[in-house]
Amino acid sequence: MSYDIVEKLKKEISNFKDETKVTDVGFVMEAGDGIAKVSGLPNALAQELLIIETSGGEREALAFNLEENFIGVIVLGDAGPVKVGDRVRSTGKVLSIPVGDEIVGRVVSPLGQPEDGKGVIFKHPQDAEQYLLERKAPGVLERESVNTPLQTGIKSVDSMIPIGRGQRELIIGDRQTGKTAIAIDTILNQRKEKGSETPICIYVAIGQKSSKIARLIRILEENDALKYTVIVSASASSSASLQYLAPFAGAAIGEYFMDQGKDALVIYDDLSKHADAYREISLLLRRPPGREAYPGDIFFIHSRLLERAAKMSKEHGGGSLTALPIIETKLGDVSAYVPTNVISITDGQIYLESNLFNKGVRPAVNVGLSVSRVGSSAQTKAMKQVAGKLRLELAQFRELEAFVQFASDLDDSTKLKIQRGQALTEILKQTDLSPMGFEEQVVVLFAALNGYIDDVELSDIKEFERGVLDYIDKKYKTEILDAIQAGKTLNEHSENKLKTAIEEYKKIR
Amino acid sequence: MKYSTDSYVKALIDSCQDRNEKEATEIVQKFVRALHKNGDDARAKNIIRALGAESLKRKGAREITLEFARRQKTETISAFKKLFGAEDRVVIKTNPTLIAGVRVSIDGSREFDGTLHGKLKAMFKNS
Numbered sequence: 353m354s355y356d357i358v359e360k361l362k363k364e365i366s367n368f369k370d371e372t373k374v375t376d377v378g379f380v381m382e383a384g385d386g387i388a389k390v391s392g393l394p395n396a397l398a399q400e401l402l403i404i405e406t407s408g409g410e411r412e413a414l415a416f417n418l419e420e421n422f423i424g425v426i427v428l429g430d431a432g433p434v435k436v437g438d439r440v441r442s443t444g445k446v447l448s449i450p451v452g453d454e455i456v457g458r459v460v461s462p463l464g465q466p467e468d469g470k471g472v473i474f475k476h477p478q479d480a481e482q483y484l485l486e487r488k489a490p491g492v493l494e495r496e497s498v499n500t501p502l503q504t505g506i507k508s509v510d511s512m513i514p515i516g517r518g519q520r521e522l523i524i525g526d527r528q529t530g531k532t533a534i535a536i537d538t539i540l541n542q543r544k545e546k547g548s549e550t551p552i553c554i555y556v557a558i559g560q561k562s563s564k565i566a567r568l569i570r571i572l573e574e575n576d577a578l579k580y581t582v583i584v585s586a587s588a589s590s591s592a593s594l595q596y597l598a599p600f601a602g603a604a605i606g607e608y609f610m611d612q613g614k615d616a617l618v619i620y621d622d623l624s625k626h627a628d629a630y631r632e633i634s635l636l637l638r639r640p641p642g643r644e645a646y647p648g649d650i651f652f653i654h655s656r657l658l659e660r661a662a663k664m665s666k667e668h669g670g671g672s673l674t675a676l677p678i679i680e681t682k683l684g685d686v687s688a689y690v691p692t693n694v695i696s697i698t699d700g701q702i703y704l705e706s707n708l709f710n711k712g713v714r715p716a717v718n719v720g721l722s723v724s725r726v727g728s729s730a731q732t733k734a735m736k737q738v739a740g741k742l743r744l745e746l747a748q749f750r751e752l753e754a755f756v757q758f759a760s761d762l763d764d765s766t767k768l769k770i771q772r773g774q775a776l777t778e779i780l781k782q783t784d785l786s787p788m789g790f791e792e793q794v795v796v797l798f799a800a801l802n803g804y805i806d807d808v809e810l811s812d813i814k815e816f817e818r819g820v821l822d823y824i825d826k827k828y829k830t831e832i833l834d835a836i837q838a839g840k841t842l843n844e845h846s847e848n849k850l851k852t853a854i855e856e857y858k859k860i861r
Numbered sequence: 862m863k864y865s866t867d868s869y870v871k872a873l874i875d876s877c878q879d880r881n882e883k884e885a886t887e888i889v890q891k892f893v894r895a896l897h898k899n900g901d902d903a904r905a906k907n908i909i910r911a912l913g914a915e916s917l918k919r920k921g922a923r924e925i926t927l928e929f930a931r932r933q934k935t936e937t938i939s940a941f942k943k944l945f946g947a948e949d950r951v952v953i954k955t956n957p958t959l960i961a962g963v964r965v966s967i968d969g970s971r972e973f974d975g976t977l978h979g980k981l982k983a984m985f986k987n988s
Binding site (some may be wrong): 361363364368370371372373374375376377378379381391392393394420 | 867869907966968969970971972973974975981983985
């Protein structure tokens, strides 16, 4: 190894050209709270990467505010050693992150440094491609319509709020309503996808507890999902600047795979904390505060981030980047500033309610307020066939829900609607970390919507569901499950077999 | 804080223009009292620094900082000062970390690095 080092040094010396020239320089005028004011550097560009020479080594910083007499910079990483009088150099470069296939399965910081203790990511740094954190979104002509489903494995989502590859679907709800659980289940379900390459999943943790991130890594490892996942970590103990950059780093990593013609999924957990970090930086840099003290361009940072999710046309590789941003509301207020901003940007939302969660309806999806603007274009034909009536049945049930306590005084058709609604609500419940393949969802929803569970007690529905899936898996796997999986449709033969199978199971249970 | 550093500097310089020494001294004393009244005593250092820079700028002069690795003889410093204009303010500093050579900064924004430290850094920047 020492021989290699000596050879490398000899090469550096022989290639050295003594070019003394006049360069731009700046000096730190003020420093503190992760930001600094720098004088000099008259030709610095916005978002340019600067290097601060501190006593504790070099620190990278981003030129954020170009004022008349100074530059407001945010220090990336540990800002402790930065002090007044430190020299600042410009680099002429914009912030980028090294990406490559080796990054999959790793936990990285928003600057691309490994955080999982597994050593360097790239053995040969020159093999890594540098992807800009701030990059222009694909244009209209480079895209095509979203037409391929991204299965989350969650019955209530895949049946009524289907997500397609290249879509932006917001997950919104109060704290502790299961937002991250939906995201994790979506990641876990990708390993079940047959017939196409597993999408690369990128989970961006913004301002999350380190214990939560550690728990997530453990879950992914135990379920063999980490091998196709990248985790970008900017935990609550990270500086506001790293929390601000984290989603852009996640988008850059996703774009690398999208540019290769692959499918990628990026989850931003959560953009509320991202907005808070951006507000903190902006206020420290004395940018004029607007509504709720957020800077005036709070909409723009989220819109330009989420616009980078796309389904590319075949001429441009055919890859896709699907975005699942998460927003935390306070007391269910979806009309607050940042939530309404992101709702207007995304192609739909999955709204989680605390009331439903507390009542035991988990995932606590409010189907009435949730929507997917892509709709059935992102659903398999099989799911369209069985789930078409589901939303309507649930909507009718919600109208009549208040009358549940007066069940004995109602007419038969109303009683049936209420019973059916209760059964459907029960069948849509799902434990977390148990995503279901779409062919199994088709079977379950077919049974529910065609009256096969109308005579099953509510408390026995879960057991019925498990039992019928198990029965079909043992006796009719090829004719039903495999056929639906392969053809993505429920043809007449499979439908007849399915009816037979359910009736057989009901007789023997 | 009511007024920016630039506002203070501009106000003081404009007030002192075309005044004799006695009047200028009085104005500076009043300025210090005004700083105290506004609660901006802590910014006095920054204001003085900005005052120096603005004065030079108005004269069309520059602030040149020469950093040497070792203490230089008076003749050497004089020779360097002759390279610049009579109005330019030349500040001499000693910084042993430079190892050898001189680093010249102009108005805190442009720099010529002729030090051994700078050359070694450039040589091994990819290591």
